[in-house]
Amino acid sequence: MNFISPGFALFLSIVFLLYWFVFKKNARSQNILLLVASLFFYSLFNFLFSGLLIFSILFNFYIGKLIENTRKRTARKWLLASGLIVNLGILFCFKYFNLFSSLSFVNNFNSIPQAENIVLPLGISFYTFQVLGYITDVYNDEINSCNDLLIFSTYVAYFPKIASGPIESAKKFLPQVAVKRNFDYALATDGMRQILWGLFTKIVVANNCASFAQPVFENHDHYPGSTLLLASFFYLFQVYCDFSGYSNIAIGISKLFGIQLSRNFNAPFFSTSIREYWQKWHITLTSWMMKYVFTPLSFSLRRFKKAGTLISIIITFVAVGLWHGAEWTFIVFGLLHGIYFIPLMLFPKKNNDPLSHKQTFFFNLARFSKMFGLFLLIMLTCIFFGSRSLAESFGFINKIFSDSLFSSMVWPPFTSVFRTFITVLFIVILLATEGMQRPQSHELQLADIKSPYLRRTIYIAIILVILLFGSVMHINFLYSRF
Amino acid sequence: MEKNAIVEKTLIIIRQVLKNEKIEWNGELTAEEINGWDSLSHMIIITELENEFKIKFKLKELNKLDNLDSLITLIQSKV
Amino acid sequence: MKLFIKKIILYLLPLLAMSAISEYLLRIIPNDYNKKATIFRRDPEKIKALILGSSYGLYDLNPDYFKQYTFNGCEALQSLDLDKKIFDKYQGRMTNLEYVIMPISFASFFFKLETSKENHLVKNYCLYYNLHATNDPTNYFELLNQPFSVNRKRLVDYYINHIQDVKITDRGFDSTYNTRQTNRQLVGPTASFAIKQLNITDFSKYKELRRCLEDIIVKCKARNIGVILLTPPAYKTFYSLADTAELNSSIRTCQSIQQDFSNVKYFNFLEDTDFTIDDFFDLSHLNKVGAKKLSEKINAVIENNNSDLLK
Numbered sequence: 001m002n003f004i005s006p007g008f009a010l011f012l013s014i015v016f017l018l019y020w021f022v023f024k025k026n027a028r029s030q031n032i033l034l035l036v037a038s039l040f041f042y043s044l045f046n047f048l049f050s051g052l053l054i055f056s057i058l059f060n061f062y063i064g065k066l067i068e069n070t071r072k073r074t075a076r077k078w079l080l081a082s083g084l085i086v087n088l089g090i091l092f093c094f095k096y097f098n099l100f101s102s103l104s105f106v107n108n109f110n111s112i113p114q115a116e117n118i119v120l121p122l123g124i125s126f127y128t129f130q131v132l133g134y135i136t137d138v139y140n141d142e143i144n145s146c147n148d149l150l151i152f153s154t155y156v157a158y159f160p161k162i163a164s165g166p167i168e169s170a171k172k173f174l175p176q177v178a179v180k181r182n183f184d185y186a187l188a189t190d191g192m193r194q195i196l197w198g199l200f201t202k203i204v205v206a207n208n209c210a211s212f213a214q215p216v217f218e219n220h221d222h223y224p225g226s227t228l229l230l231a232s233f234f235y236l237f238q239v240y241c242d243f244s245g246y247s248n249i250a251i252g253i254s255k256l257f258g259i260q261l262s263r264n265f266n267a268p269f270f271s272t273s274i275r276e277y278w279q280k281w282h283i284t285l286t287s288w289m290m291k292y293v294f295t296p297l298s299f300s301l302r303r304f305k306k307a308g309t310l311i312s313i314i315i316t317f318v319a320v321g322l323w324h325g326a327e328w329t330f331i332v333f334g335l336l337h338g339i340y341f342i343p344l345m346l347f348p349k350k351n352n353d354p355l356s357h358k359q360t361f362f363f364n365l366a367r368f369s370k371m372f373g374l375f376l377l378i379m380l381t382c383i384f385f386g387s388r389s390l391a392e393s394f395g396f397i398n399k400i401f402s403d404s405l406f407s408s409m410v411w412p413p414f415t416s417v418f419r420t421f422i423t424v425l426f427i428v429i430l431l432a433t434e435g436m437q438r439p440q441s442h443e444l445q446l447a448d449i450k451s452p453y454l455r456r457t458i459y460i461a462i463i464l465v466i467l468l469f470g471s472v473m474h475i476n477f478l479y480s481r482f
Numbered sequence: 483m484e485k486n487a488i489v490e491k492t493l494i495i496i497r498q499v500l501k502n503e504k505i506e507w508n509g510e511l512t513a514e515e516i517n518g519w520d521s522l523s524h525m526i527i528i529t530e531l532e533n534e535f536k537i538k539f540k541l542k543e544l545n546k547l548d549n550l551d552s553l554i555t556l557i558q559s560k561v
Numbered sequence: 562m563k564l565f566i567k568k569i570i571l572y573l574l575p576l577l578a579m580s581a582i583s584e585y586l587l588r589i590i591p592n593d594y595n596k597k598a599t600i601f602r603r604d605p606e607k608i609k610a611l612i613l614g615s616s617y618g619l620y621d622l623n624p625d626y627f628k629q630y631t632f633n634g635c636e637a638l639q640s641l642d643l644d645k646k647i648f649d650k651y652q653g654r655m656t657n658l659e660y661v662i663m664p665i666s667f668a669s670f671f672f673k674l675e676t677s678k679e680n681h682l683v684k685n686y687c688l689y690y691n692l693h694a695t696n697d698p699t700n701y702f703e704l705l706n707q708p709f710s711v712n713r714k715r716l717v718d719y720y721i722n723h724i725q726d727v728k729i730t731d732r733g734f735d736s737t738y739n740t741r742q743t744n745r746q747l748v749g750p751t752a753s754f755a756i757k758q759l760n761i762t763d764f765s766k767y768k769e770l771r772r773c774l775e776d777i778i779v780k781c782k783a784r785n786i787g788v789i790l791l792t793p794p795a796y797k798t799f800y801s802l803a804d805t806a807e808l809n810s811s812i813r814t815c816q817s818i819q820q821d822f823s824n825v826k827y828f829n830f831l832e833d834t835d836f837t838i839d840d841f842f843d844l845s846h847l848n849k850v851g852a853k854k855l856s857e858k859i860n861a862v863i864e865n866n867n868s869d870l871l872k
Contacts, residue, residue: 006705020562140542183562192569275522290521298525299541302532309525345522348501463576471710 001044003163003249004203011041016256020183027180031154034177034257038159042122049121052090053157059086060131061152064138064145076139083135091128094120096326123162125323129288131156134170136292143171151177160253164246166264167284173259181258190445191255193459194248197444200462202245203470205430208423209238211471215412217386220396223412225405228396230420231412236375236382237427240268243282248442263441267434272370273349274340277378285323289316310345314338324385329393333384340377422469483561488535488554495530499523509551535561580704587703587712590719592726594685597634597733601647601690605654608632610662610863612733613644613777617664617793621847624732626856628864629659633733638682640674645773646692652780660863661781662789663774665815666845667807670767681706736849738842771814775822782824787866789859790815791828794836794851799844826862830855 001008015037023033043050063083070076134155137143146152154177161168216223216231223231247264254261268280278286294316301308314335321334380397387393399405411417437443444462446455493507500518513519519527528539537560547553610631612618618635634647644663652658675683675695684700686692699705704712718724728735778788792812800808812829819827830836835858840851847855 006699140545142545183565185562185565188565189568275520279520294521295525296541298521299528299544302525302529305529306526309522312525313522341522459572463572467579467709468713471708 001041003246003253004199011037012253012256019257027178028150030181030257031150031177034159035150035154035157038154038157038162041159042157042162045122052121052124053127053162056087056090056127056131057153057156058149059083060135060156061146061149064135064152065147067135067138068145080135080139084132087128087132087135091124094124123164126165126167127156127162129167129285129323130170133167133288133292137170143174146170146174148178158254158259160250160257161261164243164250165284166247166250166262167288168261169287172262176259184258187255187258187260190442191252193444193446194252194255194442196252196459196462197442198245198248198250198252199466199470200245201241201248201430203466205423205426206238206241206245207471208419208426208469209234209241212412212415212420212423213238213386215415217396220392220399223399223410224407225400225402226407227410227412228400229405230409232379232383232396232400234423235386236379237430239382239385240265240281241430251442267438269375269431270371270435270438271374272367273344274337274374274377275344277374278337285320289320289323293319306345310342313341313345317341328390329384329387332390332393333381336381336384426465426469483535483558485554485558488557488561491534492531492550492554492557495534496527499527499530507550509554510549512549531557537561583712583716584702584704586716586720588688590715590726592685592689593636593729593735594689596727596729597636598689598691600632600731600733601634601651601654605651606656608655609657610660611648611655611658612662612664613639613648614664615639615666615669616846617666618662619729619733619735620738620842621664621793621852621855622662622859623734623736623849623852623856625730625734626853627860631662631732633729635664635733636685638672638674638677638679640672641669641770641773642673642675643683643686643692643694645777646686646694647690648777648780650690650692652784658784658786660787660789661777662791662859663777664793665774665790665811666793667811669774670770670811670814671764671807673766673770676766734852738846738848738852767810771818775818778818778822778825782822786824788822788825789828789862790818790825791859792831793845794830794833794840794847794855795845796836796838796841796843797832800831828859828862830858 001011015033019030019033023029039050039053042053060083063079067076067079067083070079134143134146138145146155151174155168155170155173158168158173213231213235216227217235220228220231244265251261251263262284264283266280266283268277271277271280294312297315298309298312301312304311315338317334317338318331319334320337321330321332324330324333383396384390384393387396411420433443437445440447444459446458449455449458489507493505496516496519497503497505500516500523502518505516513524528544532538535557537557539556539560543556547556607630609629610624610627612622612624612631612633612635614635616635616637618633619637622633622635624631624633634644648661674680680695680697681700683695683697684703684706686694687700688703694700715726719726728737730736780786781788792815808831812831815827815829819825835854836847836851840847840854842848842851
């Protein structure tokens with residue numbers, strides 16, 4: 001059941017009404033409803049895989065308790081190791097086994113991975129990382145193990161985030177579902193606004209970008225460099241708007257139930273360095289990787305000083321690439337991002353602002369050049385992200401840097417100058433809104449606009465734009481395949 | 483070692499690593515609140531502190547730090 | 562909470578109103594299905610010969626070349642279960658019906674629209690023929706059936722650009738296959754590729770669909786209505802490259818049905834040499850010229866019908 005479907009709207013309405021009118025007595029009844037709804041939601045995707053989800057819940061719940069109740073260091077280490085092996089083993093089986101077992105993948109950079117015969121359980125990368133973080137935090141005595149199976153199950157299976165995150169830390173989520181949630185009008189309406197913005201970014205911006213980018217990426221041989229360059233631009237925005245749209249919808253839905261999820265994107269294209277970019281793109285994955293991969297790795301390599309830190313960064317970002325899939329294209333994607341940190345580490349810049357969270361509202365040429373330069377570097381990595389093989393990626397890039405960059409455009413099917421122009425216009429609107437709204441928790445938090453009529457006009461305008469310009473041809477969310 | 487001396491040396495290291503001379507000491511500040519202090523610079527700062535005070539941190543200890551004051555307390559316990 | 566729900570309703574009401582209006586406007590756009598359903602409702606007693614089937618009937622059999630009043634009730638991708646539903650609904654009103662003509666292709670006993678990739682077309686039978694053709698509720702609303710962007714385009718095309726969607730004549734024949742596609746598409750690699758796309762992989766529907774056809778035949782028999790089954794002509798590239806197991810299976814089934822039912826006559830035009838390259842639109846569909854030829858042949862069968870042939 002896709003978030004953007006009449007079926008899901010009906011499901012959400014029913015769960016919402018039951019939650020606040022029938023199951024409102026206490027936290028336990030609220031969690032029972034959320035768990036049943038989540039398992040129902042999950043089983044619609046694939047009934048058998050809900051068994052795997054339930055196994056993951058039970059296994060990690062009991063492993064967590066065992067780790068906490070065992071005080072002997074060696075035993076705790078073995079328990080943690082078992083937990084990691086089982087969780088990563090399951091992930092490996094579904095995501096990577098099929099690809100590693102094909103010799104052509106191992107031997108041939110040019111192969112296009114054939115993964116059709118293994119269906120990936122929905123959200124496995126996301127919920128596995130959540131439970132890995134949980135058992136590690138228990139091991140490190142950062143949190144107490146959860147003693148309530150219902151609360152823990154709700155944490156893992158929670159339907160707004162099960163498909164594509166955000167990857168929530170147990171520390172942040174568990175306390176919220178341990179207490180009764182009371183209806184908060186301001187939070188619920190804020191959730192609706194965030195859902196609306198998510199729908200706009202997904203249905204209008206992402207899907208219209210996809211109409212141009214997808215056919216080009218699928219058949220790049222047929223297009224000149226000029227078209228490929230534009231397709232790369234649209235593809236980057238497709239990925240961004242698809243995923244950030246999903247995240248906004250998920251966070252907004254969760255607010256309707258009085259539960260706050262972590263922000264996952266924060267205007268990443270306004271970053272002026274790769275470091276800043278990864279603090280604002282897929283924030284929960286970056287935080288997870290930094291905490292559980294980079295930090296322990298760089299800690300053990302700290303005697304090598306900057307070199308140790310650099311190696312740790314590169315390994316961490318290769319892991320980020322691998323998280324998306326065991327394909328060379330994702331590995332190169334991650335590797336490139338790691339390599340982009342090298343100049344930053346070797347030539348750190350002076351920093352005049354002592355405190356963070358200061359947003360620069362005014363652009364100067366220097367700042368804009370950095371943003372633009374970074375954008376081009378990210379666009380390059382996106383070519384690998386969107387290609388099916390390294391050979392395709394290199395072919396794609398070669399063509400962009402060939403004479404055909406100056407050839408006239410070849411329009412993909414069902415696209416036109418007008419439609420492309422409209423898509424670019426919406427990208428500009430998106431970026432302008434993000435730029436102005438950076439201090440807010442999401443783009444449609446319009447508390448600064450005092451006039452309720454102006455606010456309502458904006459909401460209605462967005463709804464009309466979705467109805468008039470939205471496309472549902474690429475309705476599935478990209479990140480639901482990870 | 484006296485707490486003030488530790489604070490002084492720690493502040494110098496933080497300013498050096500983060501390339502920002504304008505950072506002033508406030509024990510209640512967290513890493514997120516200080517511009518430029520992220521996972522990357524965190525490790526560099528930790529390494530420099532270890533070298534400066536001739537101590538060795540444990541990862542578990544670092545994960546439990548709340549703010550700058552707790553960092554000073556940890557250093558004090560090891561010096 | 563009350564205020565929240567009130568606000569949601571306030572925003573939803575105009576959306577619901579717009580949806581209702583859009584649904585209505587979509588449903589009244591003239592299309593082939595509502596035109597045929599209207600003819601079935603309006604003039605059933607006029608129909609003496611009824612053609613039922615998929616695109617092989619829609620493009621291959623032109624009622625204008627039948628002496629008796631003939632109506633073409635075929636549609637692209639209309640499977641045998643839908644033929645049965647249409648027949649069941651209207652046969653009681655077709656009081657003068659004498660013949661039912663059904664082109665049977667290689668896919669007829671294996672393809673069911675409801676379980677195919679094009680299952681969104683089932684909504685046309687639900688909405689315009691008022692058939693209970695599926696349990697999927699999205700097939701009972703235009704807005705739920707297709708993405709909104711598709712419906713939006715339909716509204717703009719009809720109400721603003723005045724583009725008509727009706728392609729059939731008053732007797733139900735689709736005459737848009739005027740000439741043949743290029744020779745390139747009738748021979749060579751393009752043809753081979755096209756044939757590969759047609760190959761059936763799912764044979765599970767055979768029994769069900771055969772039963773649908775036999776049900777029509779039994780009801781015709783009870784009313785002394787003759788049934789003409791035919792394997793439509795195909796261009797030689799088609800029957801030389803297509804999966805012979807599928808083709809032969811359909812042909813053998815028709816032969817078997819002819820033996821089982823005295824009111825059935827089966828004709829195999831697959832390799833009929835009367836049909837040349839100039840008669841085909843593509844590998845397996847006739848153009849207007851070829852349709853005239855085939856229609857005249859079937860008309861001749863009806864006109865020359867002896868008393869013991871079909872009744």
